[in-house]
Amino acid sequence: MRFVDHDTGRDRRNEIVAVRRVTPGIARITLAGADLHDFRDNGTDQHVAVLFFDDDVIVPDPFTTESVMRMRPFVRPRMRRYTIRRFDPATRTLDIDAVVHGDGGPGVAWAASACVGDRVLWWGPTNAWRPHADTRHVIAVGDETALPAIDALVRETPESVEITVVVEVASPADACYLDEVAGRCRIRIVQRAAPPGTGSPDLMTALRELPMPDGPVDVWGAGEYRTVQGLRRLFHGDHGLDRQRAFLVTYWTHGQAQDERAERRDAATTGRNRQRYPERAREFLRTR
Numbered sequence: 001m002r003f004v005d006h007d008t009g010r011d012r013r014n015e016i017v018a019v020r021r022v023t024p025g026i027a028r029i030t031l032a033g034a035d036l037h038d039f040r041d042n043g044t045d046q047h048v049a050v051l052f053f054d055d056d057v058i059v060p061d062p063f064t065t066e067s068v069m070r071m072r073p074f075v076r077p078r079m080r081r082y083t084i085r086r087f088d089p090a091t092r093t094l095d096i097d098a099v100v101h102g103d104g105g106p107g108v109a110w111a112a113s114a115c116v117g118d119r120v121l122w123w124g125p126t127n128a129w130r131p132h133a134d135t136r137h138v139i140a141v142g143d144e145t146a147l148p149a150i151d152a153l154v155r156e157t158p159e160s161v162e163i164t165v166v167v168e169v170a171s172p173a174d175a176c177y178l179d180e181v182a183g184r185c186r187i188r189i190v191q192r193a194a195p196p197g198t199g200s201p202d203l204m205t206a207l208r209e210l211p212m213p214d215g216p217v218d219v220w221g222a223g224e225y226r227t228v229q230g231l232r233r234l235f236h237g238d239h240g241l242d243r244q245r246a247f248l249v250t251y252w253t254h255g256q257a258q259d260e261r262a263e264r265r266d267a268a269t270t271g272r273n274r275q276r277y278p279e280r281a282r283e284f285l286r287t288r
């Protein structure tokens, strides 16, 4: 594994120029804006942190990493991470594909109610994963949140490398997300039967049945915390791949908001609790 980092991430303001459901459970939010003129595409699993401010918070102007970090903890924005599914250099637009899950949170509230014309504040992009130069086979594993990265990874992996994709989805309708890249890789879809947060037993069975290819192999995987723990046991433990060869990342944790620990820490230091999941600062984003 190696990382590509053409662009030092920075804070950006963009406008939503299109919103549509690409599958029943995934919303595509397309962003554009003048400050994408210098955007350098790192590809694959590069991601951004979208910022959500409470309604009554005055957003610092100028809006920079430094000015946000100077805000008192209980008024700082919440951050949710999303993969850049694709950047189009011709139109200078980028797509974020967000899972519209049913458990609430500022990220899903944003994804479910996004409108053309809304402003979006975000930091990024991060660097991105690439397979090793000697790799003959890539195995990509994940759930719905990993689909944007898997789609990009399949498109960007050299033709000489074989790709196997194993994804776990709650609804088969969401599996059609990968239709455009289906000709380029072998895809195994596993329908989630067990409740989330229980380690994806059906996905693990499918992966144990998968013959490990001959020759150098890279594994990329992302999903729910306990599933990723299982992936680590399988690929690092049973198959003996090191962390460079099997890159496995937690994208979300069942029953826990993404910044919950940081918020608890902030509440402990400031003595103030912020209300969970307030509406975003819609007025600010519309009028600034």
Ligand SMILES: Cc1cc2nc3c(=O)[nH]c(=O)nc-3n(C[C@H](O)[C@H](O)[C@H](O)COP(=O)(O)OP(=O)(O)OC[C@H]3O[C@@H](n4cnc5c(N)ncnc54)[C@H](O)[C@@H]3O)c2cc1C
Pocket: 047, 080, 081, 082, 083, 084, 097, 098, 099, 100, 101, 102, 103, 104, 105, 106, 107, 108, 109, 144, 145, 146, 148, 149, 196, 250, 251, 252, 253, 254, 255, 256, 257, 258, 259
């Ligand atoms: C590097 C990285 C890249 C990511 N890329 C994407 C992406 O491209 N698209 C995408 O949709 N997500 C992506 N995620 C996952 C996303 O950041 C989390 O799902 C995040 O928790 C969503 O925030 P929220 O405000 O909706 O929920 P939170 O406030 O974080 O959580 C509230 C509740 O919702 C539950 N929850 C959170 N996410 C899910 C889910 N997917 N399914 C079911 N329940 C959930 C939590 O367990 C919690 O109980 C990525 C995460 C990382 C770390």
